[in-house]
Amino acid sequence: MDARKRKILSAVVDMYIRTGEPVGSKTISQLPDIHVSAATVRNDMAVLEELGYLEQPHTSAGRVPTFQGYRMYIEELSGGSELPPEERAQLDEMLGDEKNLTEDLILQSATAALAQITQCATVVSNLAPKYSVITKVDLIPTGKRVYVVLLITSDGKIKNRACRLQFDLTPEHMEFFKNFMEENLEGMSVSELSEERIEQLVMAMGTYMITLSPLMQGICEMSRDLQKNELYVTGEQNLFSCDELDKAEVAKFILHKQDLSGLLDDSFQGIKVVFGKEGDFVIGNSSMIVSKYQKGDHTAGSLGVIGPMRLNYAKIIPYIEYFTDKISHLITDEADVSPVIGMNEDPNVES
Amino acid sequence: MDARKRKILSAVVDMYIRTGEPVGSKTISQLPDIHVSAATVRNDMAVLEELGYLEQPHTSAGRVPTFQGYRMYIEELSGGSELPPEERAQLDEMLGDEKNLTEDLILQSATAALAQITQCATVVSNLAPKYSVITKVDLIPTGKRVYVVLLITSDGKIKNRACRLQFDLTPEHMEFFKNFMEENLEGMSVSELSEERIEQLVMAMGTYMITLSPLMQGICEMSRDLQKNELYVTGEQNLFSCDELDKAEVAKFILHKQDLSGLLDDSFQGIKVVFGKEGDFVIGNSSMIVSKYQKGDHTAGSLGVIGPMRLNYAKIIPYIEYFTDKISHLITDEADVSPVIGMNEDPNVES
DNA sequence: GTTAGCACTCAAACCGGAAGAGTGCTAACA
DNA sequence: TGTTAGCACTCTTCCGGTTTGAGTGCTAAC
Numbered sequence: 037m038d039a040r041k042r043k044i045l046s047a048v049v050d051m052y053i054r055t056g057e058p059v060g061s062k063t064i065s066q067l068p069d070i071h072v073s074a075a076t077v078r079n080d081m082a083v084l085e086e087l088g089y090l091e092q093p094h095t096s097a098g099r100v101p102t103f104q105g106y107r108m109y110i111e112e113l114s115g116g117s118e119l120p121p122e123e124r125a126q127l128d129e130m131l132g133d134e135k136n137l138t139e140d141l142i143l144q145s146a147t148a149a150l151a152q153i154t155q156c157a158t159v160v161s162n163l164a165p166k167y168s169v170i171t172k173v174d175l176i177p178t179g180k181r182v183y184v185v186l187l188i189t190s191d192g193k194i195k196n197r198a199c200r201l202q203f204d205l206t207p208e209h210m211e212f213f214k215n216f217m218e219e220n221l222e223g224m225s226v227s228e229l230s231e232e233r234i235e236q237l238v239m240a241m242g243t244y245m246i247t248l249s250p251l252m253q254g255i256c257e258m259s260r261d262l263q264k265n266e267l268y269v270t271g272e273q274n275l276f277s278c279d280e281l282d283k284a285e286v287a288k289f290i291l292h293k294q295d296l297s298g299l300l301d302d303s304f305q306g307i308k309v310v311f312g313k314e315g316d317f318v319i320g321n322s323s324m325i326v327s328k329y330q331k332g333d334h335t336a337g338s339l340g341v342i343g344p345m346r347l348n349y350a351k352i353i354p355y356i357e358y359f360t361d362k363i364s365h366l367i368t369d370e371a372d373v374s375p376v377i378g379m380n381e382d383p384n385v386e387s
Numbered sequence: 388m389d390a391r392k393r394k395i396l397s398a399v400v401d402m403y404i405r406t407g408e409p410v411g412s413k414t415i416s417q418l419p420d421i422h423v424s425a426a427t428v429r430n431d432m433a434v435l436e437e438l439g440y441l442e443q444p445h446t447s448a449g450r451v452p453t454f455q456g457y458r459m460y461i462e463e464l465s466g467g468s469e470l471p472p473e474e475r476a477q478l479d480e481m482l483g484d485e486k487n488l489t490e491d492l493i494l495q496s497a498t499a500a501l502a503q504i505t506q507c508a509t510v511v512s513n514l515a516p517k518y519s520v521i522t523k524v525d526l527i528p529t530g531k532r533v534y535v536v537l538l539i540t541s542d543g544k545i546k547n548r549a550c551r552l553q554f555d556l557t558p559e560h561m562e563f564f565k566n567f568m569e570e571n572l573e574g575m576s577v578s579e580l581s582e583e584r585i586e587q588l589v590m591a592m593g594t595y596m597i598t599l600s601p602l603m604q605g606i607c608e609m610s611r612d613l614q615k616n617e618l619y620v621t622g623e624q625n626l627f628s629c630d631e632l633d634k635a636e637v638a639k640f641i642l643h644k645q646d647l648s649g650l651l652d653d654s655f656q657g658i659k660v661v662f663g664k665e666g667d668f669v670i671g672n673s674s675m676i677v678s679k680y681q682k683g684d685h686t687a688g689s690l691g692v693i694g695p696m697r698l699n700y701a702k703i704i705p706y707i708e709y710f711t712d713k714i715s716h717l718i719t720d721e722a723d724v725s726p727v728i729g730m731n732e733d734p735n736v737e738s
Numbered sequence: 739g740t741t742a743g744c745a746c747t748c749a750a751a752c753c754g755g756a757a758g759a760g761t762g763c764t765a766a767c768a
Numbered sequence: 769t770g771t772t773a774g775c776a777c778t779c780t781t782c783c784g785g786t787t788t789g790a791g792t793g794c795t796a797a798c
Contacts, residue, residue: 061791082793096791
């Protein structure tokens, strides 16, 4: 494919993104940096159509990019531009006071900022940190035969569960439980805390087993929660004010946002673009641009934008790259400094 | 307004609910219990239109009920039918094993069941219990200068917040805090726990004030959470499969469901019906039917159904009445028996 | 390889008439 | 006086035909 065809393809996609109308040969030929006639453009477009980059809604209409066409266009872009300093400053300002923020807050303000400038929905999948460790287990009596088990992890997550027992616990029982936890659970990695492991621990409790097993059941449920990845979505409203998207599909998406995790946690590098209805992603005519962020040397999660397929990729891709970069730095630094203020009661956090 | 007009109005609303088409005089005159000609029906309909119960989309179309028309129709109904035993049995079964359930679970299964049989969205506003008391405050060190404050209430709610202090606490500080809480906070009603009250307590701490005030700040935030009413919404999908409702409005509603609390907590008795766009309720062409449930002698919350205005009121109203009655009994009984298993980490709970 | 010219295609917009549902009014009837 | 049949009228909806215009593919000339 020669340079002119590439240029024409780019121009078609660009124009289509701007206008939403199928693009004709005449329009392209009139562009300042296209120096050939409409007829020539027509010939090239016919070839681009054969190659699968463009298509016609009907015989006498202009051309519209295919998925493949968009992909090619995006690839051309992504090598490109660094963000100009003034935009960078603007983004920094939107991110707010970066210091002293916790990981959750950093992610929240990043998604909020991104949603606002792109006028799209933004999504973050924050992987359950693999190195997180249980730092504290506590047991608090709160009523007749009701006890609250409290679980705190090294990355600042706090979980609690109330458990009803068959008998009230003696001080000896309480003592045993606390010691047992200190010896066996505290210091253990959350990812090790499988159901089998808990089963084993219950067995190891000996005569206390029967009385205390509901507590262990509670711990089991909490550890399952802790191992789930978190998914935030913000700016869903923006999808509804976009008339290229089917409202019913958007609604379905919002109600099943969890389904995204598969797409987001997929292994990939750099920028990934997913188009609606091309794969598992349910909103037709939409696209999702995702990039990963790191904590130290590990992938810690991914940040993405969801909007119509006609999206200003040229602007948005650098934004996302800048944000994920920035997040990587912030959370890596932050991890060195101090534990995190818990946010596990925020209703926007789903898993 | 004579009996025949009343009957005709009822018939028109009924027919309109079934078909969704404007109803003509001929259709009505052919109904089995209408024994007058179409011309007579026409005359009556003209009167009903003058009275504001019916309207015409255009001159040569049939009649459609107005808000007032619906209201009249619903009023006629609500005196009516007890639920037949077989339906009652069916509802009971859907509610599942009623014993041993907590308040939250009762409400959840009721909304789920109601959403399923009505194919509508259901909504529950559970008022923050006014008599709820703080039973326990605990303080747990979890990291360098980081402490978790735990708050447990008599109705089984558990809240926690991590607070970062300026210094690490000495055992003496810890001791003081726990004692102070035991003396001043435990036993106090949640509703008394205003910001001013907390302010006063901070003042009363004397020399410990500066060090411990971030903890009190945390308590303040948690008490604010505890005083919020809870709002569950279920079955939102159903609204999207209903083509009389504007999807964009439904979406807006879902994203701002909190706005409902005003409508739900309003004081009223028996059944209340709100029509979309008539007042503050945003979904055009929709209606919401609400009824209150009691805990002992106090209103504890309300349960409602949201669907298209063309709703089978004759069926749904008795359902709602039955459910709220049942819920009232269950939660009143349950309160006597045992404290509640906490559910405050459920992501569906909003406030 | 590029371009102008031309015939062709197709969607969208427009128009006008016919069909049909339903009304309001009037005059007759019990 | 209330009820009914009849009739003219209104208004939406549907259908088919025509027009318009944008855009194409092909061909022949440059």
